[in-house]
Amino acid sequence: MLPEVKAISEKYDLKSLPVEGTMFLSTYRSKQELENSQPYGTAIIALHCNEPNSVTLFHKLPADEIWHFYSGDPLRLILLYPDGSSKDVIMGNDPFEGQHVQM
Numbered sequence: 001m002l003p004e005v006k007a008i009s010e011k012y013d014l015k016s017l018p019v020e021g022t023m024f025l026s027t028y029r030s031k032q033e034l035e036n037s038q039p040y041g042t043a044i045i046a047l048h049c050n051e052p053n054s055v056t057l058f059h060k061l062p063a064d065e066i067w068h069f070y071s072g073d074p075l076r077l078i079l080l081y082p083d084g085s086s087k088d089v090i091m092g093n094d095p096f097e098g099q100h101v102q103m
Contacts, residue, residue: 005049012045022054023047034063048075067091067103074099 001009005023008014014023028043041063048054049072058080067077074092081087092099 001051002049005047005051008047014045014047016052017046017054020055020057021052022056023049023052048072069093069099069101077103 009023012025014025016022017024024044024046026042026044028041030040030042032040034040046054048056058078069075069091071093074090074094077089077091079087079089089103090099091101091103093101095101
Protein backbone atom coordinates (compact mmCIF):
# COMPACT_ATOMS: atom_id res chain seq x y z
CA MET A 1 0.00 0.00 0.00
CA LEU A 2 1.35 3.42 -0.92
CA PRO A 3 2.26 5.61 2.07
CA GLU A 4 -0.25 8.28 0.94
CA VAL A 5 -3.06 5.73 0.73
CA LYS A 6 -2.21 4.34 4.15
CA ALA A 7 -2.05 7.83 5.70
CA ILE A 8 -5.42 8.91 4.26
CA SER A 9 -7.02 5.60 5.21
CA GLU A 10 -5.79 5.94 8.79
CA LYS A 11 -6.68 9.66 9.07
CA TYR A 12 -10.30 9.05 8.12
CA ASP A 13 -10.54 5.52 9.58
CA LEU A 14 -11.72 4.22 6.20
CA LYS A 15 -13.37 0.79 5.97
CA SER A 16 -13.68 -1.48 2.95
CA LEU A 17 -16.98 -1.40 1.02
CA PRO A 18 -18.45 -4.89 0.70
CA VAL A 19 -18.03 -6.39 -2.80
CA GLU A 20 -16.25 -3.37 -4.35
CA GLY A 21 -13.38 -3.10 -1.86
CA THR A 22 -13.21 0.68 -2.11
CA MET A 23 -12.05 2.29 1.12
CA PHE A 24 -14.77 4.65 2.40
CA LEU A 25 -16.32 6.59 5.26
CA SER A 26 -19.97 7.62 5.45
CA THR A 27 -19.97 11.31 6.40
CA TYR A 28 -23.68 12.16 6.06
CA ARG A 29 -27.00 10.32 6.03
CA SER A 30 -30.27 12.25 5.72
CA LYS A 31 -32.93 11.65 8.35
CA GLN A 32 -35.53 12.00 5.57
CA GLU A 33 -36.28 8.82 3.65
CA LEU A 34 -37.49 7.93 0.18
CA GLU A 35 -40.53 5.68 -0.28
CA ASN A 36 -38.25 2.60 -0.28
CA SER A 37 -36.89 3.54 3.21
CA GLN A 38 -33.54 4.57 1.75
CA PRO A 39 -32.13 7.90 2.95
CA TYR A 40 -33.03 10.96 0.90
CA GLY A 41 -29.34 11.90 0.69
CA THR A 42 -25.96 10.57 1.71
CA ALA A 43 -22.32 11.56 1.41
CA ILE A 44 -19.19 9.46 1.60
CA ILE A 45 -15.45 9.82 1.24
CA ALA A 46 -14.23 7.10 -1.14
CA LEU A 47 -10.59 6.31 -1.84
CA HIS A 48 -10.25 4.60 -5.22
CA CYS A 49 -6.83 3.02 -5.64
CA ASN A 50 -4.95 0.02 -7.00
CA GLU A 51 -3.79 -1.24 -3.62
CA PRO A 52 -5.96 -2.18 -1.93
CA ASN A 53 -7.79 -2.82 -5.18
CA SER A 54 -11.05 -0.92 -5.56
CA VAL A 55 -13.72 -0.92 -8.22
CA THR A 56 -17.08 0.74 -8.62
CA LEU A 57 -19.67 -1.58 -10.08
CA PHE A 58 -22.43 -0.34 -12.36
CA HIS A 59 -25.47 0.55 -10.29
CA LYS A 60 -28.77 2.38 -10.70
CA LEU A 61 -29.26 5.32 -8.39
CA PRO A 62 -32.57 6.54 -6.94
CA ALA A 63 -31.01 9.98 -6.39
CA ASP A 64 -28.27 12.22 -7.73
CA GLU A 65 -24.63 11.37 -7.04
CA ILE A 66 -21.83 13.95 -7.05
CA TRP A 67 -18.21 12.95 -7.58
CA HIS A 68 -15.24 15.09 -6.49
CA PHE A 69 -11.69 14.43 -7.65
CA TYR A 70 -8.78 15.55 -5.46
CA SER A 71 -5.60 13.80 -6.57
CA GLY A 72 -4.04 10.82 -8.27
CA ASP A 73 -4.34 9.44 -11.77
CA PRO A 74 -7.41 10.38 -13.80
CA LEU A 75 -10.30 7.91 -13.82
CA ARG A 76 -13.17 7.24 -16.19
CA LEU A 77 -16.72 7.61 -14.91
CA ILE A 78 -19.28 5.97 -17.20
CA LEU A 79 -22.80 7.41 -17.12
CA LEU A 80 -25.58 5.21 -18.49
CA TYR A 81 -28.92 6.80 -19.36
CA PRO A 82 -32.42 5.24 -19.48
CA ASP A 83 -32.61 5.70 -23.27
CA GLY A 84 -29.59 3.39 -23.69
CA SER A 85 -27.07 6.13 -24.39
CA SER A 86 -23.93 6.64 -22.35
CA LYS A 87 -21.30 9.26 -21.63
CA ASP A 88 -17.69 8.88 -20.51
CA VAL A 89 -16.43 11.51 -18.10
CA ILE A 90 -12.75 11.76 -17.20
CA MET A 91 -12.26 12.79 -13.58
CA GLY A 92 -8.87 14.39 -12.98
CA ASN A 93 -6.89 17.48 -12.01
CA ASP A 94 -6.49 19.03 -15.48
CA PRO A 95 -9.65 20.92 -16.52
CA PHE A 96 -7.76 22.42 -19.48
CA GLU A 97 -7.48 18.88 -20.92
CA GLY A 98 -11.19 18.19 -20.48
CA GLN A 99 -10.92 16.52 -17.09
CA HIS A 100 -13.51 17.22 -14.39
CA VAL A 101 -12.78 17.86 -10.73
CA GLN A 102 -16.52 17.53 -9.99
CA MET A 103 -19.32 15.75 -11.82
